[in-house]
Amino acid sequence: MDPDQDLLDRMDRQEGPGTIMAIMLGAGLAALAGIVAYFTLKMELNASGEVAADAAILIFIASSVLLAVSHFRFR
Numbered sequence: 001m002d003p004d005q006d007l008l009d010r011m012d013r014q015e016g017p018g019t020i021m022a023i024m025l026g027a028g029l030a031a032l033a034g035i036v037a038y039f040t041l042k043m044e045l046n047a048s049g050e051v052a053a054d055a056a057i058l059i060f061i062a063s064s065v066l067l068a069v070s071h072f073r074f075r
Contacts, residue, residue: 026067034060 038056041047047055 022071026064026071030060030063030067033063 034056037059038052041052041055042049
């Protein structure tokens with residue numbers, strides 16, 4: 001096989017959704033999880049605004065970390 005063709009084939013296999021797109025998608029999903037947690041705590045459980053905001057921030061951070069780890073682990 002031609003070495004140049006082999007290089008082109010390897011480069012074609014590496015193409016896919018970029019890292020920036022994965023970061024944006026992960027951040028969006030983590031933000032959505034935080035927003036759902038905030039409104040669930042605020043409206044359904046009648047938690048104070050500070051407690052709901054703190055829980056939403058923690059859920060956002062945890063979701064971001066889990067999505068980043070799973071992206072780089074199973075890439």
